Amino acid sequence: MILGIDIGGTHTDAVCLDGRGIQATAKAATGEDLVDSILEVVHRLGIDYTALSRVVLSTTLSTNAIVEKKYAPTGMIVSAGPGIDPRGYFLTDAFLLVKGAMDHRGREYVPLDPEQVKAAAGTLKAKGIHGLGVVSKFSVRNPAHETAMAALLEKDFRYLSMGHTMSGSLNFPRRMRTTYFNTAVMPVQERFVESVQKALTKLGIHAPLFFLKADGGTFASSAADRLPVETILSGPAASMMGALALNSHTKGAAFVFDVGGTTTDMGILVNGLPILEPGGVDIGGVKTLVRGLKVMSVGAGGDSCICLEEGALRVGPHRSGPPACMGGNSPTPMDAFTALGESTPGDARKALEALAPLAGQRGIAVDELCREIISVMAENIRQKAIAFVDEVNSHPVYTIFEMLHPEIVKPERAILIGGPARLLKPFMEESLGMECEVPEHFMVANALGAALARTTAQITLMADTQMRRIVCPELHMEKEAPSTLSIEDLKSIGIRALHDHAHILGISDEIEINVIEEQSFNMVRGFNTVGRNMRVKIQTTPGILPLWREQ
Amino acid sequence: MMEAKKKTGLIFFPAYDWEISPTHPERKERLLYTQDQVLEEGVLDIEGIREFKAGLATEHDIGRAHFCVPDVGSRITESHNVSAGGCIEAARLVLEGVVDNAFALVRPPGHHAMRVVHGSRGFCNINIEAVMVEWVRRHHSRIKKIAIVDTDCHHGDGTQDVYWHDPDVLYISIHQDGRTLYPGSGFPDEYGGPNAAGMTLNIPLPPRTSDEGMLHVMEEVVMPVIDDFKPDLIINSAGQDNHYSDPITNMSFTAGGYARLNDMLSPHICVLEGGYSIESALPYVNTGIILALAGADYSYVREPDLDPEKIRQDPRITEYIKRLSGQILTLWRTRAGLRPERREFMERSRSIYYDTDGISENQNEVFRFCDACPGVFKLDSAASTGYHILGIHIPHGACPACRDRGQSWYEKPGGHYYAVYLQDMDQDLYMVRRM
Incomplete structure (x- = not known):
């Protein structure tokens, strides 16, 4: 049996399931102490703890720590060399620049100065800093400077992250910030895991603990200790994966709308997999290298405020408190549902009272106004959905083949989840002109998504046969490349490495591996081919655990 | 930042x-x-x-x-x-x-x-x-x-x-x-x-x-x-x-x-x-x-x-x-002083080499030195590939006289061409006539 727990801002949901389906669900309010909230919701499930084979958590812990800057002071030592001035990207005065530079092929042209690195570390330690990130430009091509800095300083800092292990993708400013955030949330994650483990053990739960990541996959808590930054934005990931699990189709493209109080989060599923954000996700307005799902938020939810602007009805994008039917001061779409006689937890009389003046101003009946409000809300969502699809389809391509054979994403269905989903469905169907599905158990979609998400990992391999080097940053692996190395050889090396290092990446059970990107270039200097430059990205297939599909 | x-x-x-x-x-x-x-x-x-x-x-x-x-x-x-x-x-x-x-x-x-x-x-x-x-x-x-x-x-x-x-x-x-x-x-x-x-x-x-x-x-x-x-x-x-x-x-x-x-x-x-x-x-x-x-x-x-x-x-x-x-x-x-003395038609001949493809071209241009518009011109081009064509360019803002001249060159090209081309910029018309 798998236990999935989604700790959201207001509610903590839990779902317990096995190959036969959902066995129990529960809900609790999210309190100050997340561990208490977990214990409360687990208690409410009333299940046999010994039957659990795995526990998966989706938490806002690291997201909140980063957004609210609730973390211990963290230091960064950075080497960059020429290019864009790296100091423009420093987030605090605990980012220190040292000498050292690599080029795009990973050739060192300015060596590191160990004394300068030690002096920088001394400055940080004097500030009482215990967490350090080390980053160099092009470290994913040659991690030597990061590795050397880490070797020099590992005894001096309790928490240490190296930039190249965050992601194999190029992007030095994002690498700096990702490494910074990762180091910053390491103590937060460590404390959390410790107390969760203790609490679960006390209950008699000995199943391994997993965390949901931004990419809609999970990883073992041992890997989360090392890369806690991957757990940011797992909320939207949970809802997308939940929708994926609950949806009855696996072919074609579909929108997912998770309708909440303040916003509606949307994503797109294509052939049973969610679309990813190409460069990495943003957190608190800062761009990172964290692989995550492409989601867009629309300021349209059950609690969106409603007003008249130059005679036109506006819904959202802001929320100004709870709906009138729940004790708030101003009308919201939730009041419109309530006034229409839908079953909501609200007070219909209060909803009507709040809506009547607006109906008067418009000179229409209240129920007509209610339908208009919900139509406007659905229309707002539709417009953003169109822009979202356009954005997905305008992604640049770099080969003639892709230019001439574009893969156009064209959603044909929608899946609605979240509180007001069922009430909104007919309006969304009319607005979008497509079938909208509100799956059973949509209220616990997030916990279900967490429970059922497969473990995921991605690695990048770069081979330069002229320099005789193979680098796999995520696995902190370097190998000598034979001059005869082919792209097929490189793929085999990558696949084998992914299997061999599964424990480091925190992946387990039934992994399927696929190569998602491969490029091979002859390197020509003068008129001779002097080597091959090859790049491969390999991942474990994301998605929903097979046990669920086999039901 | x-x-x-x-x-x-x-x-x-x-x-x-x-x-x-x-x-x-x-x-x-x-x-x-x-x-x-x-x-x-x-x-x-x-x-x-x-x-x-x-x-x-x-x-x-x-x-x-x-x-x-x-x-x-x-x-x-x-x-x-x-x-x-x-x-x-x-x-x-x-x-x-x-x-x-x-x-x-x-x-x-x-x-x-x-x-x-x-x-x-x-x-x-x-x-x-x-x-x-x-x-x-x-x-x-x-x-x-x-x-x-x-x-x-x-x-x-x-x-x-x-x-x-x-x-x-x-x-x-x-x-x-x-x-x-x-x-x-x-x-x-x-x-x-x-x-x-x-x-x-x-x-x-x-x-x-x-x-x-x-x-x-x-x-x-x-x-x-x-x-x-x-x-x-x-x-x-x-x-x-x-x-x-x-x-x-x-x-x-x-x-x-x-x-x-x-x-x-x-x-x-x-x-x-x-x-x-x-x-x-x-x-x-x-x-x-x-x-x-x-x-x-x-x-x-x-x-x-x-x-x-x-x-x-x-x-x-x-x-x-x-x-x-x-x-x-x-x-x-x-x-302003670089403008040559006006004659209605001016000609020039050139040899052009296509180094990447190893093709040689001989080109003869006839240009109408118009004072009302940029001037129509035609290019007689024969290449070592065996193709011999005539290309006529009626420029942006062509005057009626240049336009007429371009049309008549297109309709009656004279000579033995593989094809005659017309670029009529104002009409956004680009035509090829196989001969």
Whole structure:
């Protein structure tokens, strides 16, 4: 049996399931102490703890720590060399620049100065800093400077992250910030895991603990200790994966709308997999290298405020408190549902009272106004959905083949989840002109998504046969490349490495591996081919655990 | 925090699946390290800089600039559709106000492709700037005057040819002296046709000219001429083979110099042309150009192996460039006097060699020296491939007499041609008649 727990801002949901389906669900309010909230919701499930084979958590812990800057002071030592001035990207005065530079092929042209690195570390330690990130430009091509800095300083800092292990993708400013955030949330994650483990053990739960990541996959808590930054934005990931699990189709493209109080989060599923954000996700307005799902938020939810602007009805994008039917001061779409006689937890009389003046101003009946409000809300969502699809389809391509054979994403269905989903469905169907599905158990979609998400990992391999080097940053692996190395050889090396290092990446059970990107270039200097430059990205297939599909 | 003062669009199309041949300089690998550098520097994350998808130029778009022999389809590959389409997309973004300026970082290049295309010259099949410029004139009629500043190390003989008779397109080429480099043309006395005298300016620089010489030419010639001409649109044909590390040229420019050049020129659109130092120059030059276009700080962009002493410009070169700059500026200012004595028809004959494809062409041009419009002309072109064609160009703003003359040339071409072509710019009509 798998236990999935989604700790959201207001509610903590839990779902317990096995190959036969959902066995129990529960809900609790999210309190100050997340561990208490977990214990409360687990208690409410009333299940046999010994039957659990795995526990998966989706938490806002690291997201909140980063957004609210609730973390211990963290230091960064950075080497960059020429290019864009790296100091423009420093987030605090605990980012220190040292000498050292690599080029795009990973050739060192300015060596590191160990004394300068030690002096920088001394400055940080004097500030009482215990967490350090080390980053160099092009470290994913040659991690030597990061590795050397880490070797020099590992005894001096309790928490240490190296930039190249965050992601194999190029992007030095994002690498700096990702490494910074990762180091910053390491103590937060460590404390959390410790107390969760203790609490679960006390209950008699000995199943391994997993965390949901931004990419809609999970990883073992041992890997989360090392890369806690991957757990940011797992909320939207949970809802997308939940929708994926609950949806009855696996072919074609579909929108997912998770309708909440303040916003509606949307994503797109294509052939049973969610679309990813190409460069990495943003957190608190800062761009990172964290692989995550492409989601867009629309300021349209059950609690969106409603007003008249130059005679036109506006819904959202802001929320100004709870709906009138729940004790708030101003009308919201939730009041419109309530006034229409839908079953909501609200007070219909209060909803009507709040809506009547607006109906008067418009000179229409209240129920007509209610339908208009919900139509406007659905229309707002539709417009953003169109822009979202356009954005997905305008992604640049770099080969003639892709230019001439574009893969156009064209959603044909929608899946609605979240509180007001069922009430909104007919309006969304009319607005979008497509079938909208509100799956059973949509209220616990997030916990279900967490429970059922497969473990995921991605690695990048770069081979330069002229320099005789193979680098796999995520696995902190370097190998000598034979001059005869082919792209097929490189793929085999990558696949084998992914299997061999599964424990480091925190992946387990039934992994399927696929190569998602491969490029091979002859390197020509003068008129001779002097080597091959090859790049491969390999991942474990994301998605929903097979046990669920086999039901 | 890194920020852009201008909104800059980037069309990046490295055509990773296209090459002239596996060991040709114009190969799949060409923009790989540029992409690496641009991505690693986080350039695309800078607020204000945005990447857009390339488009596809149609046969009709190409027909505005070229007579392709025997036809468009056989003279180009899909990669040319995309590189020209990428330029068009860059222009569209600028003219529709989506961005302030744009850089079409595309390949293959185009500035050696002339109006008649029998094959590939200097790695170019179609002139991607000309296809773009003609698209602009067709779709944005408010754009009347256009300046193309070609900073590729090789003379842009193709662009010069396409706009030779065009009084509304100022073509300035700064390049390594043709006595020392392909294509061997581009001297100051090539200054445009009778009705466009002075609208072509060639500034041939001696080998080993450095940033100092290039920037002197920018300050003392290009900028004063541009200020005087007041173009509605400025284009930089941004070849990057003046770089000190380029394997097939002999100049000494740096990435910093290219960035300053673009900062000074402030073009609406940059188009990548040549540049084959794919590891040591392109990554840094392109990063510098993008930052300069965006109005962002490029002062730290520098090649890892840069040694300013090694590429310092010889004082004799400095003197030479100062003199040359004075002469070119004078030529521009006295261009009214360059118009030849008027005769109704003027003829010229040329031999053109297509080095990439090994084709020879003999061309005879008859130009109507009109005082009411830019003037109609026809090109009689016979190539070693056996094709012999006649191409007639009725220019933008053609007068009735020139239009009639062009029509009658098209209807009664005389001679034995494989096909007769007509470009009617005002009607946006491009016709081919097989004979």
